[in-house]
Amino acid sequence: MKPSINTTLPITHCCPACGxxxxxxxxxxxxxxxxxxxxxxxxxxxxxxxxxxxCKPSVAGKPTDLxxxxxxxxxxxxxxxxxxxxxxxxxxxxxxxxxxLAEKTSATLDHMHSEGTVRNTLAMQNSGWQTTTLTEIKxxxxxxxxxxxxxxxxxxxxxxxxxxxTDTLFTRPKPxxxxxxxxxxxxxxxxxxxxxxxxxNAKNPLNKKPDNDIIGGVTIASLKLIxxxxxxxxxxxxxxxxxxxxxxxxxxxxxxxxxxxxKLNESNRVAGLPLNSGDGxxxxxxxxxxxxxxxxxxxxxxxxxxxxxxxxxxKRQLVSSDALLWVSTFNAYLPPDSEAPTIxxxxxxxxxxxxxxxxxxVGIPGVDHVGTMFRMDSSVAMPLKKLRxxxxxxxxxxxxxxxxxxx
Amino acid sequence: MITLLKNGRIYxxxxxxxxxxxxxxxxxxxxxxxxSASEKITQTYDLTGKVVMAGAIDMHSHIGGGKVNIARMMLxxxxxxxxxxxxxxxxxxxxxxxxxxxxxxxxxFRYIEMGYTAxxxxxxxxxxxxxxxxxxxDTPMIDKGGYAMLGNDDYFLRMxxxxxxQKAINDYVxxxxxxxxxxxxxxxxxxxxxxxxFNQRRLDLDENNSHYQVTPREILKSLSTAVHQLGIAKPLHxxxxxxxxxxxxxxxxxxxxxxxxxPMHLTHIQFHSYGTEGDKxxxxxxxxxxxxxxxxxxxxxxxxxILFGQTVTASGDNMMQQLNAKHANPKxxxxxxxxxDAGCGVVPFxxxxxxxxxxxxxxxxxxxxxxxxxxxxxxxxxxxxxxxPFTSYPHLIRLLMDKTFRNEAFAKLxxxxxxxxxxxxxxxxxxxxxxxIMTRAGAANLIGLNDRGHLGVGAGADITxxxxxxxxxxxxxxxxxxxxxxxxxxxxxxxVKVVWGATHTAKPAFDIAVEKDLKDYxxxxxxxxxxxxxxxxxxxxNDGRGSIIxxxxxxxxx
Numbered sequence: 001m002k003p004s005i006n007t008t009l010p011i012t013h014c015c016p017a018c019g020x021x022x023x024x025x026x027x028x029x030x031x032x033x034x035x036x037x038x039x040x041x042x043x044x045x046x047x048x049x050x051x052x053x054x055c056k057p058s059v060a061g062k063p064t065d066l067x068x069x070x071x072x073x074x075x076x077x078x079x080x081x082x083x084x085x086x087x088x089x090x091x092x093x094x095x096x097x098x099x100x101l102a103e104k105t106s107a108t109l110d111h112m113h114s115e116g117t118v119r120n121t122l123a124m125q126n127s128g129w130q131t132t133t134l135t136e137i138k139x140x141x142x143x144x145x146x147x148x149x150x151x152x153x154x155x156x157x158x159x160x161x162x163x164x165x166t167d168t169l170f171t172r173p174k175p176x177x178x179x180x181x182x183x184x185x186x187x188x189x190x191x192x193x194x195x196x197x198x199x200x201n202a203k204n205p206l207n208k209k210p211d212n213d214i215i216g217g218v219t220i221a222s223l224k225l226i227x228x229x230x231x232x233x234x235x236x237x238x239x240x241x242x243x244x245x246x247x248x249x250x251x252x253x254x255x256x257x258x259x260x261x262x263k264l265n266e267s268n269r270v271a272g273l274p275l276n277s278g279d280g281x282x283x284x285x286x287x288x289x290x291x292x293x294x295x296x297x298x299x300x301x302x303x304x305x306x307x308x309x310x311x312x313x314x315k316r317q318l319v320s321s322d323a324l325l326w327v328s329t330f331n332a333y334l335p336p337d338s339e340a341p342t343i344x345x346x347x348x349x350x351x352x353x354x355x356x357x358x359x360x361x362v363g364i365p366g367v368d369h370v371g372t373m374f375r376m377d378s379s380v381a382m383p384l385k386k387l388r389x390x391x392x393x394x395x396x397x398x399x400x401x402x403x404x405x406x407x
Numbered sequence: 408m409i410t411l412l413k414n415g416r417i418y419x420x421x422x423x424x425x426x427x428x429x430x431x432x433x434x435x436x437x438x439x440x441x442x443s444a445s446e447k448i449t450q451t452y453d454l455t456g457k458v459v460m461a462g463a464i465d466m467h468s469h470i471g472g473g474k475v476n477i478a479r480m481m482l483x484x485x486x487x488x489x490x491x492x493x494x495x496x497x498x499x500x501x502x503x504x505x506x507x508x509x510x511x512x513x514x515x516f517r518y519i520e521m522g523y524t525a526x527x528x529x530x531x532x533x534x535x536x537x538x539x540x541x542x543x544x545d546t547p548m549i550d551k552g553g554y555a556m557l558g559n560d561d562y563f564l565r566m567x568x569x570x571x572x573q574k575a576i577n578d579y580v581x582x583x584x585x586x587x588x589x590x591x592x593x594x595x596x597x598x599x600x601x602x603x604x605f606n607q608r609r610l611d612l613d614e615n616n617s618h619y620q621v622t623p624r625e626i627l628k629s630l631s632t633a634v635h636q637l638g639i640a641k642p643l644h645x646x647x648x649x650x651x652x653x654x655x656x657x658x659x660x661x662x663x664x665x666x667x668x669x670p671m672h673l674t675h676i677q678f679h680s681y682g683t684e685g686d687k688x689x690x691x692x693x694x695x696x697x698x699x700x701x702x703x704x705x706x707x708x709x710x711x712x713i714l715f716g717q718t719v720t721a722s723g724d725n726m727m728q729q730l731n732a733k734h735a736n737p738k739x740x741x742x743x744x745x746x747x748d749a750g751c752g753v754v755p756f757x758x759x760x761x762x763x764x765x766x767x768x769x770x771x772x773x774x775x776x777x778x779x780x781x782x783x784x785x786x787x788x789x790x791x792x793x794x795x796p797f798t799s800y801p802h803l804i805r806l807l808m809d810k811t812f813r814n815e816a817f818a819k820l821x822x823x824x825x826x827x828x829x830x831x832x833x834x835x836x837x838x839x840x841x842x843x844i845m846t847r848a849g850a851a852n853l854i855g856l857n858d859r860g861h862l863g864v865g866a867g868a869d870i871t872x873x874x875x876x877x878x879x880x881x882x883x884x885x886x887x888x889x890x891x892x893x894x895x896x897x898x899x900x901x902x903v904k905v906v907w908g909a910t911h912t913a914k915p916a917f918d919i920a921v922e923k924d925l926k927d928y929x930x931x932x933x934x935x936x937x938x939x940x941x942x943x944x945x946x947x948x949n950d951g952r953g954s955i956i957x958x959x960x961x962x963x964x965x
Contacts, residue, residue, distance in 0.1 A: 012936065012938075014939065020934075021935075023935055023936045023938075023939045024936060092541060096545070121480065124480065124481055124739075124741065125480075125481055125482075125483060125739070126739065127738070127739045128481060128732075128735075128739035128740040128741045128742075128753075129741060129742075130741075130742045130743070131741070131742075131743050131744075132743065132744045132745075133743070133744070133745050133746050134746070134934040135534075135746040135747045135748075135932070135933055135934045136604070136744045136745070136746060136747060138932065138933075138934055139561075139747055139932055140604065161934065162934070167931040167932060168932070169561050169565075169747060169932050170618065234605075234606075235604070265729070265742075268606055269603075269604065269605075269606045271743075271744055285480075286476055286538070287541075289476050289479045289480050290471070290475075290476050290479065290510060290511045290541075290542045290545060291510055291511060291512065291545060292510055293479055293483075293485075293486045293506075293508065293509065293510040293513070294479075294483055294486065295480050295483075305486070305510075307483045307486070372537065372541065372946075374538070378473070379473055379532075379534065379535055379538075379743070379745045379746060380534055380535065380537075380746065380934075380935060381535075381537040381538045381541065382537075382935065382939055383537070383939060383943075383946065
């Protein structure tokens, strides 16, 4: 079946391909799909979404009708005592339904990108932080320190929209952008961040080191210069990518970043911007938090929510769970290998090497049905529009029907 | 289907009924006059000896939105404190959650179990309105609504600087109410949240925001006038400048005159009633504040009582929360600048009865409750969760109704604080009628909920029924029955039916031309489109469980 394109196109649209949730895209019904404000991520997202794809559910690799697939999924969950709901590539409405199903089946919940999210959450739960949001950056930021990220690979339009913009509420110079710890240099960030914090204290002996001494691959002079620029900023912004900090106890490095921001704020205004990883991670985390009191990684035991950012990871739970429900609606990401019976609900373009026990293709939020998503700064939730008519059910439709078949 | 509530003792201040024994008839979710003999009574509840009030309305409680969810996220340890039992905790019932950061589900359940049938989120940030409504939509059992925060947004401050006329301001305020699906307008630390972004650390009532060159007084004048001229029932909701600072009572007194007699509501006034007397340079100014409240009939206030134990403060006032963060317990805080719209500051607190300042804060709140003469102009709040979780209301009610109980509690406080308070000289005890005013009739009247907060014919049948007990805390913690829109939803303090409640809004008319300049502003300076900012009715009502109630504006008076 080829979904029919909505005839009201061209349409101004919100793009869920990255955490910026740009809502100024203009889409057309013919190729090229995006005719205005495109970026490499949005083009890829909409082209995949509009590609012809199989929309048939399957059980054990054999095509079947939706009802049979839903029954098969319910059968697996009925038998399971410790199901794991992972992936969770969805938006608010989808997550609401997943939370209800998790409560009824005593499931554990973890998002596919939670490695990075958890580093931030742990740092925030340990000491808190001082942060800002996109519109503040667009109008105020005069110095941007990017830690462990070039930003643009994850958010293609970040600079176009927030740094190179000429319209600003307040006169500011073109923001200066400083990068620290890119790519393989990221492993040196613990040392670099600790040094920056130490240099904030005038009495610290590090201040007496020769300027050309090198710590973490950077000269003392450069580190001092970074601090000087941040101290002189009218509104400095420190951006970091927790997902780039791929080393043990990386939450301590996040904390080191937030500690520096906090210290700088004693005299001038500097704020942080933690980046997210996409696939609805911010939406899922927020929804889980207001519904259960906890962010993900959490679980329900007989209706009561529990939280453990360490033990409830997908990796650990795959060892003990007796069913896996994998959800990925924005991208055709495949589930991890599991011994347990596996249900996959997601993007119609999924191509499996190993067929899951149940596969139910569902609509893509912001393409096949409306939805609500949190932007990467978590302060703004955006409405997603529907672009086309399709036979694909939404994730929440499918989850509700599975819920109805639970014994 | 007619339900008869028979022989109850009615406390209904709207109709002046103070313990009158009377029957109430309910049909289709509403209170009706006595039906004709031919109409069949389907159900009868014998309420002989029971106390009957309208469902309670919390006119100021942080139940949803960004800062509340940040508090939950930052404090997972609070979920473990649900069975909080240490002596200084304000215990109501063993089943009661003492969690300062309840989930949306818990929020609805705990409210209805206490006989509250509505709660209003007082700090709905316009740019964050969608999240607030999502959380409120997931809050079962009760009605809800929000007050949209203005006065620190760059759009409004630009208008003031540009000396736009009052009509233009009114159109913007009306547009915001419509776009954010709110029922009132709030201002938090007028101009201060914005000034903090320019590195100002305090802002007094007559001090200029350094960039815009406007003062908090001008902001208050402009917004209170707009709310008044638009005919919005709910007066401008004001969180004054200098929250929590010793000596701030003068700012609060001066703020009362900022609107030139136009109605204003000063919220959590306890946090704004501090003097600088005594060795510790921190004293009660409850007497001055109460005297001014008694005199200024255009001003209403809620108290924001603190009670001892662990909680968290969640405020739009990031300027003052940045200063308060050094008192955080546990030691962590989230401070945010948000979208050229406002900000937020989330700081956990643990109020201790042996701490001089905390003990005096407790006494100051009660001094205000007992010194303000007109119960129609003072409201019972803890500024949940800032002073204490809302689950401590039954305890607070007992403190107000039972002088012996209150004085016994006072005697356990930090001795220096006792020496600085006149609380034991205040003999007043609130009556059931007074409580019904503060928590029902007065609150509904303030917000403009004409069919709530009373038991007259035509009212929505939100009704709470208590057993009259000498221990008022036990009485108010666990009603016998709660009816929501005519349905029995709580029996013996336990939920027996889940309902979802409605969202109350006010949608004054405005000149659509206001969107021309707004669209230009959004396109140039924002990171979202104007259309994405607006919350459609469908977003609240299309899931089949939410619904929107639009309240008529009062008569416009210029």
